[in-house]
Amino acid sequence: MAVVTLLGVAQDGGRPQPGCKRQCCQGLTEKDRRSPVSLGIETSKGMTLLVEATRDLGRQLRLIENPSIDHLLITHAHLGHVDGLGLFGRETMSARNIQLHCSPSMQALVEATPAWNQLLKQNVFEFSAFPRVEIDDVVIEFIQVPHRAELSDMHAIIIRGETSSILFLPDHDTWDETLSAYRCNSVRGFLEKFDIDVALLDGTFWSGGELKGRDMSVVPHPTVEESLRRLGHRRDGDPEIFFIHLNHTNPLYNSDSDESKQLRESGWSIGFESQEFIL
Ligand SMILES: [Zn+2]
Ligand SMILES: [Zn+2]
Ligand SMILES: [Zn+2]
Incomplete structure (x- = not known):
């Protein structure tokens, strides 16, 4: 069986920001520190896949058994999802022939960015299958979701194993746009359509008032408050949902907050670093 490990739960800026x-x-200590979102996937035959390349790679790879990466999957080009790409190069890991799975728009950006293009020329990365990837007992599907696309488009990632499936949806602009892109009326309908057992969902902000003094429409995300309104309480047969990609301002980082209580009472949770899912 394949194992998926959650390697980071923070929004791109990390915590502390x-x-x-x-x-x-x-007053945050080392144990309060959180890395930007990332997943490690270990197949039953010992291949290691990494989702996102964050600057905290050194810290994150200590959470998985075999930290030698064979495949890298990237959702989109925003800072925290790609700022560790250079760590694979000569100055650090000196990796070779890592299979890089990402959209054509992300590929074009890699080619057009001198520091990343150099990694292609040095055979650190090699573009590989997209949007469907089959490796050992794991099948990966990229699905496009609306998210501000200054640099590249955005794809959520579904990881299917022998017995269950995980959705990784760290960033999107609004539920209305994402649901209408797939002709779904509800979050439940969306998760059902893709046959999801565990959903790691965009939990960037708890509510709209969080970025005091900043216009939140510049960084649109559905709030957790809205997601809970749409979901209501967890029902029999529902997938498990864990919110990830938490901004440093999110009160869900404090397990004693009223917001954390409300989340628990609804039957949903936040993800934690080193959390493992067996596929
Ligand atoms: Zn992000
Ligand atoms: Zn983003
Ligand atoms: Zn802060």
Whole structure:
């Protein structure tokens, strides 16, 4: 059986966020630190796949058994999902022939970005299958979701194993747009359509008031409050849902907050680093 490990639960900036002087990042210790979202996937035959390349790769790879990466999957080009690409190069891991799975729009950006193009020329990365990837007992599907696309488009990733399936949807703009792109009326209908057992969903912000002094429409995400409104309480037969990609301001980082209580009472959870899912 394949094993998926959650290697990070933070939004792109990580926790603490550089330069944040607000309460949320004051007095945090090493154990409160969180890395940007990423997944490690180990197949039953010992291949290792990594989803996203974050700057915290060194810290994150200690959470999986075999940290030698064979395949890298990238959802989109925003900072925290790609800022570790250079770590695969000569200055650090000196990797060779890593199979890179990403959309044509992301591929074009890799080719057009000098520091990343150099990694192609040095055979660190080799573009590989997309949008469907089959490796040992794991099948990966990329599905496009609407998300601000200044640099590249955005694809959620579905990982299917022998017995169950995981959806990795760390970023999207709105539920209305994502659901209508797949002609679904509800979040449940969307998860059912793709036959999802475990959903790792965009939990960037708890509510709309979180970025005091900043226009939140610049960084659109469905709030967890809205997702809970759409989902209601967990029912028999529902998939498991874990919110990830939490912004440093998100009150869900505090397990004693009213928001955390509300989430627990609804029957849903947040993901935690080193959390494992057996496929
Ligand atoms: Zn992100
Ligand atoms: Zn903060
Ligand atoms: Zn993004």
